[in-house]
Amino acid sequence: MVRGGMRTGDGRMAEGRAMDRVATIRDVAARAGVSIATVSRVLNGSGNATPETMEKVRAAASDLSFRPSTIGRNLKAARTRTVGVLVPSLTNPVFAESVAGIQDAAAEAGYSVLIASTDYDPGREVRAIEGLLSNRVEGLVLTVADADRSGSLDTLDEVRLPYVLAYNQPERVPRAHVSVDNVAASRAVVERMSALGHRRIGMIAGRFRQSDRSRRRHAGWLAALGDAGLPPGPVVEVDFNETRLAHRLAPFLEGPERPTAFFASNDMLALATIRALRDLGLSVPDDVSVCGFDGIEVGRLMAPSLATLVQPARAMGATAFECLRTGFSGELQGRAVMLPFTLRPGESLGPAPSTSSQALSERRHTQS
Amino acid sequence: MVRGGMRTGDGRMAEGRAMDRVATIRDVAARAGVSIATVSRVLNGSGNATPETMEKVRAAASDLSFRPSTIGRNLKAARTRTVGVLVPSLTNPVFAESVAGIQDAAAEAGYSVLIASTDYDPGREVRAIEGLLSNRVEGLVLTVADADRSGSLDTLDEVRLPYVLAYNQPERVPRAHVSVDNVAASRAVVERMSALGHRRIGMIAGRFRQSDRSRRRHAGWLAALGDAGLPPGPVVEVDFNETRLAHRLAPFLEGPERPTAFFASNDMLALATIRALRDLGLSVPDDVSVCGFDGIEVGRLMAPSLATLVQPARAMGATAFECLRTGFSGELQGRAVMLPFTLRPGESLGPAPSTSSQALSERRHTQS
DNA sequence: TTGTAAGCGTTATCAA
DNA sequence: TTGATAACGCTTACAA
Numbered sequence: 001m002v003r004g005g006m007r008t009g010d011g012r013m014a015e016g017r018a019m020d021r022v023a024t025i026r027d028v029a030a031r032a033g034v035s036i037a038t039v040s041r042v043l044n045g046s047g048n049a050t051p052e053t054m055e056k057v058r059a060a061a062s063d064l065s066f067r068p069s070t071i072g073r074n075l076k077a078a079r080t081r082t083v084g085v086l087v088p089s090l091t092n093p094v095f096a097e098s099v100a101g102i103q104d105a106a107a108e109a110g111y112s113v114l115i116a117s118t119d120y121d122p123g124r125e126v127r128a129i130e131g132l133l134s135n136r137v138e139g140l141v142l143t144v145a146d147a148d149r150s151g152s153l154d155t156l157d158e159v160r161l162p163y164v165l166a167y168n169q170p171e172r173v174p175r176a177h178v179s180v181d182n183v184a185a186s187r188a189v190v191e192r193m194s195a196l197g198h199r200r201i202g203m204i205a206g207r208f209r210q211s212d213r214s215r216r217r218h219a220g221w222l223a224a225l226g227d228a229g230l231p232p233g234p235v236v237e238v239d240f241n242e243t244r245l246a247h248r249l250a251p252f253l254e255g256p257e258r259p260t261a262f263f264a265s266n267d268m269l270a271l272a273t274i275r276a277l278r279d280l281g282l283s284v285p286d287d288v289s290v291c292g293f294d295g296i297e298v299g300r301l302m303a304p305s306l307a308t309l310v311q312p313a314r315a316m317g318a319t320a321f322e323c324l325r326t327g328f329s330g331e332l333q334g335r336a337v338m339l340p341f342t343l344r345p346g347e348s349l350g351p352a353p354s355t356s357s358q359a360l361s362e363r364r365h366t367q368s
Numbered sequence: 369m370v371r372g373g374m375r376t377g378d379g380r381m382a383e384g385r386a387m388d389r390v391a392t393i394r395d396v397a398a399r400a401g402v403s404i405a406t407v408s409r410v411l412n413g414s415g416n417a418t419p420e421t422m423e424k425v426r427a428a429a430s431d432l433s434f435r436p437s438t439i440g441r442n443l444k445a446a447r448t449r450t451v452g453v454l455v456p457s458l459t460n461p462v463f464a465e466s467v468a469g470i471q472d473a474a475a476e477a478g479y480s481v482l483i484a485s486t487d488y489d490p491g492r493e494v495r496a497i498e499g500l501l502s503n504r505v506e507g508l509v510l511t512v513a514d515a516d517r518s519g520s521l522d523t524l525d526e527v528r529l530p531y532v533l534a535y536n537q538p539e540r541v542p543r544a545h546v547s548v549d550n551v552a553a554s555r556a557v558v559e560r561m562s563a564l565g566h567r568r569i570g571m572i573a574g575r576f577r578q579s580d581r582s583r584r585r586h587a588g589w590l591a592a593l594g595d596a597g598l599p600p601g602p603v604v605e606v607d608f609n610e611t612r613l614a615h616r617l618a619p620f621l622e623g624p625e626r627p628t629a630f631f632a633s634n635d636m637l638a639l640a641t642i643r644a645l646r647d648l649g650l651s652v653p654d655d656v657s658v659c660g661f662d663g664i665e666v667g668r669l670m671a672p673s674l675a676t677l678v679q680p681a682r683a684m685g686a687t688a689f690e691c692l693r694t695g696f697s698g699e700l701q702g703r704a705v706m707l708p709f710t711l712r713p714g715e716s717l718g719p720a721p722s723t724s725s726q727a728l729s730e731r732r733h734t735q736s
Numbered sequence: 737t738t739g740t741a742a743g744c745g746t747t748a749t750c751a752a
Numbered sequence: 753t754t755g756a757t758a759a760c761g762c763t764t765a766c767a768a
Contacts, residue, residue: 041747068745072443074439074760075746075760075762077760090468091465100457159390301639402738412763418738436762438762440744
């Protein structure tokens with residue numbers, strides 16, 4: 001075999017060099033001249049052994065760079081110390097952050113993390129769950145589109161595998177979850193907008209039929225508008241991967257009665273909205289304000305910086321994992337954990353334009 | 369035990385409900401009234417069986433919602449069909465994207481993905497590698513800080529576990545990797561800047577001692593400046609997590625001889641740079657242009673949109689996985705795959721300001 | 737076509 | 753203190 005070449009015909013992962021068989025506990029035992037039981041005991045610190053024996057075993061293990069196989073260990077122990085994670089997408093910063101939080105907490109507790117993402121594809125979601133179940137994860141932290149109507153969650157219920165939802169806030173089915181109070185959070189956004197003088201407030205949201213979060217946030221938006229005595233502005237429902245929004249927004253932006261602020265049900269949508277407004281020749285926030293929901297970090301870096309309702313994403317993941325691991329302390333009512341949210345001010349959310357300044361801005365933009 | 373309460377004293381993952389033992393192949397065999405060998409054969413489609421037997425087995429498996437344990441399977445097969453992934457951070461979109469690419473390719477090939485992230489912490493990196501090795505991953509796709517000086521890679525070499533680097537481009541040690549040609553890519557950026565009239569071009573880069581990518585990109589920047597007959601502008605080395613750059617940049621932005629363009633060695637740095645310039649009262653791109661490196665998607669959405677050298681992140685991950693799985697076809701020289709890059713134009717990179725327009729912009733900004 | 741049995745790498749029980 | 757051995761869930765010769 002050529003150097004650098006690899007045999008692949010055996011279906012195994014290609015090997016840069018011939019990979020010699022990994023050392024097993026038996027190899028260590030042979031080299032140390034003891035039984036495998038002794039090796040196990042020494043390496044695990046269970047049971048006693050004479051100093052010399054311990055030394056022999058450790059030396060042998062070290063020589064062979066022996067690492068106990070978690071497979072063998074798992075098989076024996078009937079547990080894997082592995083947690084499954086399922087997210088719609090790793091490329092949405094809010095999920096990436098929460099996964100990072102799960103990783104932190106899991107590593108701390110000595111758990112491995114098996115990650116799968118669905119890219120909003122139901123078929124992939126089913127296969128991912130199957131894979132995680134076959135891998136005998138001890139529990140799952142996951143975010144689904146709609147926690148009230150999810151085949152995956154039904155499956156988990158059937159096989160009685162513990163799970164904790166992150167971000168989801170189911171309305172009908174009582175399911176363990178960690179989230180913020182989406183309704184209250186959305187109200188906070190609208191109240192701020194109202195305090196800034198906005199009277200015509202629209203909403204850009206993910207499909208209500210597909211997302212419990214979107215529904216909740218819409219409900220909060222609606223309720224707050226009602227409380228403030230404001231009429232609901234236009235609602236634009238968009239699909240998950242829709243990034244070009246200009247043609248969707250254009251119809252609502254004509255005439256003097258157009259909204260002066262938009263609440264986007266998540267930050268990616270907020271970014272797309274700002275982009276679209278800009279493409280339509282409107283200034284953010286001079287003409288129209290925008291506030292997002294999630295609190296992704298890049299929002300702080302862009303210009304205008306993104307005003308957003310901040311969810312503690314990292315804590316969301318870490319907390320969900322901890323809930324899974326330790327169990328909720330209370331009973332049923334304790335099966336939900338609400339994390340605190342904050343409103344992060346940003347340049348994208350400013351005071352409502354007065355009629356005169358609005359006209360001014362209008363002139364400025366038609367010039368260019 | 370209370371409903372919703374969970375036992376945790378046994379050290380197991382908390383259970384929302386009593387989790388009955390998962391069905392094994394023996395349970396299925398018993399229920400179907402056949403031997404476990406028959407169950408295995410039927411479910412794997414290996415060997416023959418009468419239609420009735422197959423039916424019985426499938427029914428029993430379905431009734432018990434039996435899913436073959438990959439643990440038992442792996443142990444027997446002495447292979448895991450699992451690939452390890454190690455990235456510095458899941459929250460940097462460029463890594464998140466490449467992980468997504470790995471996931472895609474792995475799922476396609478029937479592999480599971482075990483992910484660990486280091487958060488640029490060497491201690492965590494060591495532990496992560498240990499964990500992946502213990503889990504008997506068949507190979508690794510990973511991105512390290514400096515592929516020329518990495519204890520983790522040395523470990524992998526020692527145990528002869530196949531791996532492919534993603535993004536890294538080692539200079540001295542020949543190691544399998546998938547990347548873009550960082551030097552050529554950086555040259556392309558500088559050439560574009562030069563073509564736009566920029567004569568004083570600075571660089572914001574990650575620490576050279578810590579990052580092979582940073583070194584390569586700096587080399588390309590330097591070479592291109594030389595070719596264009598331009599003097600090297602200021603170089604600002606920053607740490608991984610540094611996001612506040614204003615005070616670092618300020619000293620270089622005084623006087624008429626200040627740079628009119630900055631090349632940032634990655635997109636997160638580019639965003640931080642734009643932010644800092646803005647904080648310093650400078651307009652991007654009217655006063656100073658900025659171009660990043662990576663091609664993260666959010667760059668398109670912000671305003672000004674980010675000009676950047678696009679690496680095919682998703683393909684980077686997918687290709688690295690494929691290289692790992694199938695092996696590089698050639699010999700040693702084939703152990704590197706170079707992916708194509710493109711320069712994505714963006715509003716952050718414009719023509720160099722003329723002296724008069726520069727003064728104008730100066731006035732405009734001191735007003736506000 | 738189907739069943740018996742060995743073995744994968746551990747840990748744990750029980751003897752010695 | 754140490755060793756022989758069974759067991760975990762599965763696949764796969766080999767035998768019936």
